[in-house]
Structures are given as structure tokens and as C-alpha cells.
Amino acid sequence: MHCPHFDAGECRSCPLMGVPYGVQLADKEAAVRARLAEATDARTHWDAPAASAESGFRNKAKLVVTGTAAAPRLGILDPRQHPRHHDGTGVDLRDCGLYEDGMKAAFHAIAGAVTAAGLEPYDVAARTGELKNVIVTRSPDRELMVRFVLCSADRLEALRPEVPALREALAALGTPAAVVTANLHPEHVALPEGPEEVHLAGDATLRMELNGIGLRLRPQGFFQTNTDITRRLYATAAAWLADAAAEGGTPVERAWDLYCGVGGFAFHLARPVAEGGAGVAEAWGLEVSAEAIEAAREAAAELGVADRVRFTAGDATTALAAPDGTRPDAVVVNPPRRGIGAELAGRLEESGVPFVLYSSCNAATLATDLTAMPSYRVARAQVFDMFPQTGHAETLVLLTRR
Ligand SMILES: C[S@@+](CC[C@H](N)C(=O)[O-])C[C@H]1O[C@@H](n2cnc3c(N)ncnc32)[C@H](O)[C@@H]1O
CATH class of the missing domain: 3.40.50.150 (Vaccinia Virus protein VP39)
Known part of the structure; x- marks a missing residue:
């Protein structure tokens, strides 16, 4: 592959x-x-x-959001820069071949919601902006859990009205969003998510059926990738x-x-x-x-x-x-x-x-x-x-x- x-040389994850x-x-x-x-x-x-x-085996994406609200990049911080002196430039990895079928199209729809809500990506260098990461998990039934990791609750009310249109778009792609949340992550630390989760739409849990057993996954619970x-x-x-x-x-x-x-x-x-x-x-x-x-x-x-x-x-x-x-x-x-x-x-x-x-x-x-x-x-x-x-x-x- x-x-x-x-x-x-712009991604070293593999x-x-x-x-x-x-x-x-x-x-x-x-x-x-x-x-x-x-x-x-x-x-x-x-x-x-x-x-x-x-390829196509990963059910979970933790995407760092960079760029601008009008043109967000969903992927990683450019690994060619030193983490301590990073200027916040990101690499867009929406087309990463590791993700399961259907996730790439979902990432584009999610980027559309970021733009519609006017969510400015968090700038790690300037410590400005709101949206840090987007975390997406896909169940074997092609249902998604979509989590927007925000610095604070300040932009929640801008995001909330865009969620129904996002869910419609994802359903039309055959990957309905069973769970949509915002995760509040105020600290400037390398962890991908913070302690508080705000439910925005759908169910409280994503159903992960394996070998005929219906497991349940909540936003902050671990699941193998x-x-x-x-x-x-x-x-x-x-x-x-x-x-x-x-x-x-x-x-x-x-x-x-x-x-x-x-x-x-x-x-x-x-x-x-x-x-x-x-x-x-x-x-x-x-x-x-x-x-x-x-x-x-x-x-x-x-x-x-x-x-x-x-x-x-x-x-x-x-x-x-x-x-x-x-x-x-x-x-x-x-x-x-x-x-x-x-x-x-x-x-x-x-x-x-x-x-x-x-x-x-x-x-x-x-x-x-x-x-x-x-x-x-x-x-x-x-x-x-x-x-x-x-x-x-x-x-x-x-x-x-x-
Ligand atoms: C590799 S995951 C395995 C989870 C589960 N067995 C599975 O198959 O999905 C490790 C789990 O250990 C949990 N964990 C970490 N430290 C722990 C501790 N001291 N006691 C209990 N659970 C812990 C984590 O929250 C995580 O869910």
C-alpha cells in the first residue's frame, strides 16, 4: 500500500x-x-x-482541526515542525486510507458543518479559536458517533443549529450520526479531549455489534480501533x-x-x-x-x-x-x-x-x-x-x- x-513526509503515523x-x-x-x-x-x-x-480498517478518527472556519483542515499538526515551536499549520488527512469505508465522505460533511457554524479552528501557537478536534467513531452498522472538541461552551449555540443539517447529510451518505456531542477541552495540553461532554443530538450511546453481541459505546469510553x-x-x-x-x-x-x-x-x-x-x-x-x-x-x-x-x-x-x-x-x-x-x-x-x-x-x-x-x-x-x-x-x- x-x-x-x-x-x-507530511504524516509519520504509518x-x-x-x-x-x-x-x-x-x-x-x-x-x-x-x-x-x-x-x-x-x-x-x-x-x-x-x-x-x-487499509480501510480503522473505525475511529481523531482529527485535529486547523486552517480557518471557511476552509478547515481535518487531520494532524504538520509533524515536520517542532511541537514546541509549532505555527499551527495542519495537514488535511480526510483522504487517509486507514479509515473505514464511508468515513471520508462523512469527514467532508462534518467540515461543512464547521464552516456553516463559523467555528474557528483552535490555533495552538496563538491560543485563539474554538474548535480543537473532531473525533468520529463508526460502528459495524455504519452508524457514527461525532464529537466536536471545543475550547469552551461559548460557541455551542453556533454549532447546535447546524447539527440537524449535518445529521441529514450523514444519513444521506448512508452513515447516520447516532450520537453527536461537544466535548469541552479548555486546557492547552496535548490530550485530544477534555473532561466534559455535552450531548447535542441522537442517542447517548453508539451500538457496536460484534459477533451478534450488541456492545454500547459512550463518548468517553475506550473501544478498540x-x-x-x-x-x-x-x-x-x-x-x-x-x-x-x-x-x-x-x-x-x-x-x-x-x-x-x-x-x-x-x-x-x-x-x-x-x-x-x-x-x-x-x-x-x-x-x-x-x-x-x-x-x-x-x-x-x-x-x-x-x-x-x-x-x-x-x-x-x-x-x-x-x-x-x-x-x-x-x-x-x-x-x-x-x-x-x-x-x-x-x-x-x-x-x-x-x-x-x-x-x-x-x-x-x-x-x-x-x-x-x-x-x-x-x-x-x-x-x-x-x-x-x-x-x-x-x-x-x-x-x-x-
Ligand atoms: C486496552 S483498553 C481495553 C478495554 C477493553 N478490554 C476492550 O477490549 O475494549 C484498556 C482499558 O483499561 C482502562 N484502565 C486504565 N487503567 C485502569 C485501571 N487502573 N483500572 C481499571 N481500568 C483501567 C482504560 O480506561 C481502558 O478502557
């Missing part, structure tokens, strides 16, 4: 652009295997890496656990999903084995984002499993802290890049939990965490190419007791 922005996809995938698997060399052995079963489409790979990741985790439980004759009644986001792993584990799940009777998800937990609870209610798939907002590193607490039969951990850390790894090591599924976007921290859990062995492992065109990959491992 080739990209004019990469060739021109360092592997131009490297044949098969080579990317083989290199990633080799790199992950090398990282995990000490934690794995000859008995570890490596499933073939899960390949992604090499490659829908097809995510679908396979969740299904694989459930299948491995079901297989391991059947092989070992170890029933898996209770599972915990730590760092659960909107509950993707928990819902898949709680499905009957005959439907591709792990047949877990009770699942419990723990996640720091209250918004994600609300969305997970909503999905549980809608799926009719709220009595046995429960969610709590809280810190996953403190899970398994109570010495006399209930012990699950399986734990899924899917932390951010920093990994689960020594504290939770130590608790899992001590816990006696028979099965751990660790889904990691950083093989380096995965390797470190595994060294802190020596009584587990990596029974099964697979690389999932969540991030084509980059050196990053998701790795799923199934840990069983030695």
Missing part, C-alpha cells in the same frame, strides 16, 4: 507504509515471539497471526478458554474481565459454548472509566444478562486484594500499554486462579508482567494485527498453571 502523505503487508505481519510475529522467548517454551502453541485488511480484528480477538479468547476448560476438566463458572472497557471480553465469555462463547455462568468486569461501565451495564440489560454479567467502576490493580475474597476460575486482563504492573501480576501469581487470558498491545510490558507470574505457563499465543502499517500489534496469551 502507498500513501501520498507518507511519500511527501512508519511501515510501503512494506509489503505479508512482511509486516511476519516481522511483527517474529518480534513478539522474540520478546516472549523467555516466557514461552516448546509446548507453547502459537496460532497463525490474525491478519487485518491493510480495528473492528474486524477485535471481533476475532474476543471470539478467540472465549474459544481458548472453553477448550482449556474442556481439556483440563476444570469447570469455568466465574470469570473476571479486568480493564474491561465496555465489556467485550466479559460478554463473549458469558455466551454459551454452542454460540462461540466460553459458557461462563457469571462474569464481572472492572474498569476505571465510569462512562464505559455505564455503557457496559446498558448492554448487559439489553442482552438480558444483567443478573450474571456485572460491571463495577474501579481500579483493576486492586482486584484480588481481599485475601478472603471470591476467587474466579478465569481472569482476562487487557491493560493499556504500561501493562498490569507488579502489584496485580503478584496478586494473580498468588491467587491460584487456574486460567488467565492476557491481551496486550505492548509485548515488552507483557514480557515483564509474565516474569512476575512464574507459576503460569504460556499455553497458547497469537498475534492479532490491530494496527497495520505500524510496528504495533495485539498479543493474546492463555496462561495455565504449571
Whole structure:
């Protein structure tokens, strides 16, 4: 795959652009295997890496808005300038090949709404203007969540009247905006969004249906960016656990999903084995984002499993802290890049939990965490190419007791 922005040196988001996809995938698997060399052995079963489409796979766009209200650019700040001395010039990436089908046309409609509302893009150098970013997420049903990240509430009343026309335009493109919000982000910091979300139109959540399970996503909740790979990741985790439980004759009644986001792993584990799940009777998800937990609870209610798939907002590193607490039969951990850390790894090591599924976007921290859990062995492992065109990959491992 080739990209004019990469060739021109004006976007560095895809360092592997131009490297044949098969080579990317083989290199990633080799790199992950090398990282995990000490934690794995000859008995570890490596499933073939899960390949992604090499373009059109991204369901989420975080677009920095530059230029003017009359001619906005949606993309990134020019990476050829030093961040501290940036003059605010942007590169328009509406035609970026990573985004899913239909998103590019939606970006043009959104730019039209920016112009109609007269929203001046935020100028990072002068610290003037209002609109910082536009964040768009597309569901598998082609529905969109559109979020305008504004410096303040001052221009909300200019944006609000343009939302119905934007929704009409998006619906006509076949990508209806199920959720439209404004995110208020007053600080001058590199984070893409701020703490306050103002609902402008549509529903409170976007429906993300994966493998027949209707997940729910709120504006500030995390969702994996490659829908097809995510679908396979969740299904694989459930299948491995079901297989391991059947092989070992170890029933898996209770599972915990730590760092659960909107509950993707928990819902898949709680499905009957005959439907591709792990047949877990009770699942419990723990996640720091209250918004994600609300969305997970909503999905549980809608799926009719709220009595046995429960969610709590809280810190996953403190899970398994109570010495006399209930012990699950399986734990899924899917932390951010920093990994689960020594504290939770130590608790899992001590816990006696028979099965751990660790889904990691950083093989380096995965390797470190595994060294802190020596009584587990990596029974099964697979690389999932969540991030084509980059050196990053998701790795799923199934840990069983030695
Ligand atoms: C890689 S995401 C995984 C989310 C989810 N498992 C999924 O498949 O979408 C990591 C999640 O960990 C959450 N998180 C970060 N630190 C946490 C902590 N200390 N305790 C609980 N959740 C945390 C983030 O909010 C984010 O939702």
C-alpha cells in the first residue's frame, strides 16, 4: 500500500507504509515471539497471526482541526515542525486510507458543518479559536458517533443549529450520526479531549455489534480501533478458554474481565459454548472509566444478562486484594500499554486462579508482567494485527498453571 502523505513526509503515523503487508505481519510475529522467548517454551502453541485488511480498517478518527472556519483542515499538526515551536499549520488527512469505508465522505460533511457554524479552528501557537478536534467513531452498522472538541461552551449555540443539517447529510451518505456531542477541552495540553461532554443530538450511546453481541459505546469510553480484528480477538479468547476448560476438566463458572472497557471480553465469555462463547455462568468486569461501565451495564440489560454479567467502576490493580475474597476460575486482563504492573501480576501469581487470558498491545510490558507470574505457563499465543502499517500489534496469551 502507498500513501501520498507518507511519500511527501507530511504524516509519520504509518512508519511501515510501503512494506509489503505479508512482511509486516511476519516481522511483527517474529518480534513478539522474540520478546516472549523467555516466557514461552516448546509446548507453547502459537496460532497463525490474525491478519487485518491493510487499509480501510480503522473505525475511529481523531482529527485535529486547523486552517480557518471557511476552509478547515481535518487531520494532524504538520509533524515536520517542532511541537514546541509549532505555527499551527495542519495537514488535511480526510483522504487517509486507514479509515473505514464511508468515513471520508462523512469527514467532508462534518467540515461543512464547521464552516456553516463559523467555528474557528483552535490555533495552538496563538491560543485563539474554538474548535480543537473532531473525533468520529463508526460502528459495524455504519452508524457514527461525532464529537466536536471545543475550547469552551461559548460557541455551542453556533454549532447546535447546524447539527440537524449535518445529521441529514450523514444519513444521506448512508452513515447516520447516532450520537453527536461537544466535548469541552479548555486546557492547552496535548490530550485530544477534555473532561466534559455535552450531548447535542441522537442517542447517548453508539451500538457496536460484534459477533451478534450488541456492545454500547459512550463518548468517553475506550473501544478498540480495528473492528474486524477485535471481533476475532474476543471470539478467540472465549474459544481458548472453553477448550482449556474442556481439556483440563476444570469447570469455568466465574470469570473476571479486568480493564474491561465496555465489556467485550466479559460478554463473549458469558455466551454459551454452542454460540462461540466460553459458557461462563457469571462474569464481572472492572474498569476505571465510569462512562464505559455505564455503557457496559446498558448492554448487559439489553442482552438480558444483567443478573450474571456485572460491571463495577474501579481500579483493576486492586482486584484480588481481599485475601478472603471470591476467587474466579478465569481472569482476562487487557491493560493499556504500561501493562498490569507488579502489584496485580503478584496478586494473580498468588491467587491460584487456574486460567488467565492476557491481551496486550505492548509485548515488552507483557514480557515483564509474565516474569512476575512464574507459576503460569504460556499455553497458547497469537498475534492479532490491530494496527497495520505500524510496528504495533495485539498479543493474546492463555496462561495455565504449571
Ligand atoms: C486496552 S483498553 C481495553 C478495554 C477493553 N478490554 C476492550 O477490549 O475494549 C484498556 C482499558 O483499561 C482502562 N484502565 C486504565 N487503567 C485502569 C485501571 N487502573 N483500572 C481499571 N481500568 C483501567 C482504560 O480506561 C481502558 O478502557
